Amino acid sequence: MAYLDHAATTPMLPEAVEAMTAQLTVTGNASSLHAAGRRARRTVEEGREAFAASLGARPSEVVFTAGGTEADNLAVKGLYWARRDAEPRRTRVLASPVEHHAVLDAVDWLAAHEGANVEYLAVDRYGRVHPDTLREAIARDPDDVALATVMWANNEIGTVMPVRELADVAAEFGVPLHADAVQAYGQLDVDFAASGLAAMTVSGHKVGGPYGIGALLLGRQYTPVPVLHGGGQERHVRSGTLDVPAIASFAVAGVLAAERREDFARTVGALRDDLVKAVLAAAPDAILGGDPAPGGRLPANAHFTFPGCEGDSLLLLLDAQGIECSTGSACTAGVAQPSHVLLATGTDPDLARGTLRFSLGHTSTAADVAAVAAAIGPAVERARTAGLS
Amino acid sequence: MTDTPRPAAPRPLRVLAAMSGGVDSAVAAARAVEAGHDVTGVHLALSANPQSFRTGARGCCTIEDSRDARRAADVIGIPFYVWDLAERFREDVVEDFVAEYEAGRTPNPCLRCNEKIKFAALLDKALALGFDAVCTGHYATVVVNEDGSRELHRASDMAKDQSYVLGVLDEKQLAHAMFPLGDTLTTKEEIRAEAERRDLAVAKKPDSHDICFIADGDTQGFLANRLGGKAEGDILDESGAKLGTHDGAFGFTIGQRKGLRIGHPAPDGKPRYVLDISPVNNTVTVGPAEALDVTALTAIRPRWCGTEPAAPGTYTAQLRAHGGETEVDAELVGGELRVSFKEPVRGVAPGQAIVLYDGTRVVGSATIATTSRRTEASV
Numbered sequence: 050m051a052y053l054d055h056a057a058t059t060p061m062l063p064e065a066v067e068a069m070t071a072q073l074t075v076t077g078n079a080s081s082l083h084a085a086g087r088r089a090r091r092t093v094e095e096g097r098e099a100f101a102a103s104l105g106a107r108p109s110e111v112v113f114t115a116g117g118t119e120a121d122n123l124a125v126k127g128l129y130w131a132r133r134d135a136e137p138r139r140t141r142v143l144a145s146p147v148e149h150h151a152v153l154d155a156v157d158w159l160a161a162h163e164g165a166n167v168e169y170l171a172v173d174r175y176g177r178v179h180p181d182t183l184r185e186a187i188a189r190d191p192d193d194v195a196l197a198t199v200m201w202a203n204n205e206i207g208t209v210m211p212v213r214e215l216a217d218v219a220a221e222f223g224v225p226l227h228a229d230a231v232q233a234y235g236q237l238d239v240d241f242a243a244s245g246l247a248a249m250t251v252s253g254h255k256v257g258g259p260y261g262i263g264a265l266l267l268g269r270q271y272t273p274v275p276v277l278h279g280g281g282q283e284r285h286v287r288s289g290t291l292d293v294p295a296i297a298s299f300a301v302a303g304v305l306a307a308e309r310r311e312d313f314a315r316t317v318g319a320l321r322d323d324l325v326k327a328v329l330a331a332a333p334d335a336i337l338g339g340d341p342a343p344g345g346r347l348p349a350n351a352h353f354t355f356p357g358c359e360g361d362s363l364l365l366l367l368d369a370q371g372i373e374c375s376t377g378s379a380c381t382a383g384v385a386q387p388s389h390v391l392l393a394t395g396t397d398p399d400l401a402r403g404t405l406r407f408s409l410g411h412t413s414t415a416a417d418v419a420a421v422a423a424a425i426g427p428a429v430e431r432a433r434t435a436g437l438s
Numbered sequence: 439m440t441d442t443p444r445p446a447a448p449r450p451l452r453v454l455a456a457m458s459g460g461v462d463s464a465v466a467a468a469r470a471v472e473a474g475h476d477v478t479g480v481h482l483a484l485s486a487n488p489q490s491f492r493t494g495a496r497g498c499c500t501i502e503d504s505r506d507a508r509r510a511a512d513v514i515g516i517p518f519y520v521w522d523l524a525e526r527f528r529e530d531v532v533e534d535f536v537a538e539y540e541a542g543r544t545p546n547p548c549l550r551c552n553e554k555i556k557f558a559a560l561l562d563k564a565l566a567l568g569f570d571a572v573c574t575g576h577y578a579t580v581v582v583n584e585d586g587s588r589e590l591h592r593a594s595d596m597a598k599d600q601s602y603v604l605g606v607l608d609e610k611q612l613a614h615a616m617f618p619l620g621d622t623l624t625t626k627e628e629i630r631a632e633a634e635r636r637d638l639a640v641a642k643k644p645d646s647h648d649i650c651f652i653a654d655g656d657t658q659g660f661l662a663n664r665l666g667g668k669a670e671g672d673i674l675d676e677s678g679a680k681l682g683t684h685d686g687a688f689g690f691t692i693g694q695r696k697g698l699r700i701g702h703p704a705p706d707g708k709p710r711y712v713l714d715i716s717p718v719n720n721t722v723t724v725g726p727a728e729a730l731d732v733t734a735l736t737a738i739r740p741r742w743c744g745t746e747p748a749a750p751g752t753y754t755a756q757l758r759a760h761g762g763e764t765e766v767d768a769e770l771v772g773g774e775l776r777v778s779f780k781e782p783v784r785g786v787a788p789g790q791a792i793v794l795y796d797g798t799r800v801v802g803s804a805t806i807a808t809t810s811r812r813t814e815a816s817v
Contacts, residue, residue, distance in 0.1 A: 362567055365478070365519055435566035 051372045051417040055255075055349060055410025056204055056232060062257035062302050062411070069259055069298035079291040080282060089293045096300030103307035104251070104266060105240030112265045112283045113296055117231040117252030119276070120265035121151040123287060124227040124248040125198055127273020129159050132195040132225070134274065141166045143186050143197040143224075146393040147176045149204055151250075152229050153389070156198070165195070169393075175340040176203050176394045180214040184221075191222040199226065201233035201249070205377040205390045205406060206339030207350025209237065216245030225271060231255055231263075235306035236314060236347050241266045248273075251303075253295065257411060258302030262295035309411075317409045318348035320418055324407055325351050327422035332429045338377075338391070338404065349409040352377055354396070355429050358403040362432035367405075370424050377406030402437060451570040453477045453616060456556055457510060457518070459503030461633045461640045462575030462619060464510035468636050469618035470573045471514055477573070479511035479518040482560065484527040485651060500653075510638050523559055530554035532651055536664045539688045542715040543789025546603070546759065547649055549803070553606035553741075561614055573616040576600045579798075580617060588612045590743045590800040593620040602756050605793035605803035606741050658689040658697075671720030673700060676713065676729060687720045693730055693785030700724070713811075731782035731812045737775040737792050737804030744801070746770065753794040753801060755779075757786055768794055775804040782812055 052060075061069075077089030094108070101108045114120040125142075132139045144156045146169040159165035170178045170186055178199050187194055197219050202209045212228055219226035225247030230239045235256040241249055248271065253262040265287075267273070272286060279288030306313075328351070329335055338352030339345070355363065360376035367374060378388035378401075391401040407421065453475045455467035470477045481504045504520055511518035531550050538545035561572045577593035578601040590612055593599040599620075607615060619629065626645075633641035652660045665688050673682040682700040684690070694712040704710050704726070711730055714723040740746075750769035755777065757764070765780040777792060786809050794801040 361519065361521060362563070365517075366567060368517060369478075431567060435563045 051420040052412065053372065053374045053407040053409060053417060053421065055413070056406065056408030057375060058254045058260070059257055059410040060412055061254075061259060061298075062305055064305060065258050065298045065302040068301040069294045072294035072297045075293070077293065079293055080280065089291070092293050093291050093296050096296045100264070100300040100303045103304045105242040105244075106266050107269070109269060109284070110241065110266050112267050112287050113291065113299075114263045114265055114283075114287055115261055115289070115292075116263040117149075117229070117250050117255075118151040118263075119287075120250040120252070120263045121149070121227075121229055122155045123265050123273055123276050124250060124267075125152055125155040125196070126159060126163075126276055127286060128196045128225055128227065128248065128271065129163065129165060130274035131272060133163075136192075138193045139195040140164055141168060141190070141193045142195055143168050143170055143183065145170050145172060145176075145178045145199045145210070147172055147203050147205075147208075147390045148198065148200050149229055149231070152198055152200070152227075166193075170197075170199070172393055174394050175345065176206055176208045176390055177340065177345075178210055178215065180211060180218050183215050184218045187218065187222045187224055191224070194222070194224045196247075197224055197226045199228060201228045201230035201239060202237060202347050203339065203390060204232045205388055205404075206352045206394075207232075207347040208339040209233070209345055209347065212244050212246065219247075220245055225268075232347060232350075234303075235310060236349055238310065247271055253299040253302060256302050256306040258299040259295050262292060262299045264299075313411065314348040317411070317413060318343070320413055320415065321349055321351050321407075321409050323415070324409070324418045324421055327418060328353055328407075328425050331422060331426035335429070336400075338406075349413075351407040351409075353405050353407075354391070354400055355403040355405065355432070356400060357436065358429060358432040359435065359437055360402060360404045362435045363403070363405050363428055366428040366431055367421075367424055370420070370428075372420055372424055375406045375408070377404050399437060403432075450474045450476055451616075452568060453571050453573050454560070454564040454569040455479045455516070455573040456560060456575075457481050457507035458575070458646075459500075459506035459510075459640065459643075460575065460646060461630060461638070461643055462577075464507070464514070464575070464638050464640050465629050465633050465636070466573055466575040466616075466618045467510070467516065468514045468638070470616060471516060473618070475573075477514075477516045478569070479507065479514070479516050480560075481507040481518070481520045482527075482555070483520050483522045484524055484531075484555075506640050506643065510640055513637050513639075521560070521563070523555060526559045527551070527555055527651075530559075535649075535651075536661065538789045539661050540665055540717060541789075542687060542717040544691050544787035545789045546791055547651070548603045548759065549606050549791050552603055557607055557611040557615060561611060565614065571614045571616045573618060575619055576604055576617045577620045578604050578617045578800075579620040580612060580615060581799075587744065591620075592795070592798040592800075593617075595625055598626055600759075601795075601800050602759055602761075602791070602793050605743070605756075605791060605800050607743060608741050609744055612743060661688050662686060669720055671722065673698065673722045673724060675710075676723065676725045681724065684722050687715050687717050687722050690715050690722050692787035698722075698724060727784065729811060730784040730786075732779065732784070732786040732809045733782050733812050734776070734778040734810040735786060735792065735806050736808045737777065738773075738807045740770065740773070740775050740802055740804040742802035743799075747801065751796075753796055756793045756795065757783065757790060757806075763795070766794070774807075 077085035079089040079093045097108045097111050101111050142165045160167045170182050216226050227248040228246050229250045231252045233239050234251045247268045249266040254260045275286050277288050336354040387398050387401040453470050455477050457463045457479045508518050531547050535545050535547045577598040579591040581589040592601045630641050648655045669686040672680050690712045710724040713725045713729050754763040755766040766777045768777045788806050790806050791803050793803040
């Protein structure tokens, strides 16, 4: 079995499993005032401190959520509402068109229901937003911008955005910039303080932590309007009983991800390079997606377009041989849609149907790469015969 | 160690099971697995904008159906995928359906789907991807002759027989078709009991009856919407006298009695039926039931489940999905099928398919082009 879909989810680290299971049998609501509550609170806060430190953030800048999607929604909607409430003119939302649906759909919802004027920033053929593009968009009318949101690295094609430069531009105009760093986390140095971002989303299960836990790193001067109202547990911007086992586990995974990041990028990056070479050798007309420059893309991402093939067909053929990967684009009821990311980069819609994303992770081996190398040529040939339905 | 030679087990095939989310296709897939085949399930997404949930017995392309199919595949233990054939379905089935009605004919989209989607688009893709056969939950029987040729027969359970909607399959399509439900004498109740036994949650799911892409069952509303709303025209009697008006000739089917809204009764007090639809003049002709009696017809686009008949012959014919059998003489003249009925039949409309049988064997099918009435030649 060659599992090459770590960008979807990656196996939990044993240390994270241990941290989680240790807490599952401990009773205590972190908001309770008695001893059990204090014990739970201590676990949460120790986790928060270690977690924050691993991300270059202060503990008070960590808002735990039930995952990346919630953190994205809180950042995008919450900051929009807060900024617009403070100054009704601020209804313009600047977003990259290659965002994950957790951002894209939140932004579109604001346009449909909250009067947001959404402006998608142009990207280059690698899906990258250039700082000048953001500058031009803000400078047109700096006073009506509610927020800008540009992901740190793209989940499909792996292209890395110039986050620091973008944050500098936004800061120049006093516009909060949010970055969905779910894919970059564990692979790039996502240091919150150094990034200059107002808000940043990370998720547990992409770095060996559990599902259902994520965090919004949030500058202390920002108070987004809550999406979830209730007990006010997290800085009064996110309510809900704190998930002590998940937070403890997420913290362990996050700290390890940060510690191992450089080593991960080197070893997994080398495997990825081998995989790219093998695929291009077996299918010479395959097109590598995203930025081909080593520093321009996530070290664990390999994305290809196979002309004349349906991504679905390739996925089925590889799946039957125990190779698990993704077409890379979002599904609607199990049906892969032409990727909005590729369409934004100017890819022909027919071509955009023939994509596969291989994403490596901490359990990937040379044997996984060898399995792909052996299977991909015949699979592409076969899928091409099946053609585009 | 072998003692007595045993007949070779049938070669395990790589089978693609089309799973609609209903009970029949789920049991069919399970039976294919049990027969030793290597089965992969696939649900066809046929609507570009699927509804979230089913409404009773209508539709078969909702997200809920897709999920039901997935759950069935989980229980059966086979890989499962959703394939998007919405564009092909729109082009080959929905557009054709609309165009046929617009031309005053009465199409059967299920036959069209079997011919163009399930046993063409899907089968072609399956074969190209290395599958040997497509398996569906239709009630029909494939008989393999000693020389390897195949015949399509009615299902053992005549009440559930669906060979009519498969009558469009040619020998090549038949060679790669698998209908695990038709091979044994099973009633729908037994299939549901079998699904229950197999822990398939779809065991109690209602059958789908109506046209799957018209979710609310309102065919006339669907057509009116597609064909540009009202186009008022005349309702005439057999002599050409105007009896009333209608909102669009496309909304009618030959043999239709309800919804004519003529207001005043016929002179003889008997109900009136749609006899003829003329899209060119936008008129609908109505008359008594006797005038619906068809004695002969011609049909085009014949497709043969095997060799084309060389000489005129006597067959039984079926004219609609749940219709009975009737005896006919049929002859192929210049690629056109000429059929005469031993006893007049009613409610025969151009656009419908006629399927010819020799006993239980499907001989072939064709699309009805013209009909001859006892009283006068028409259409």
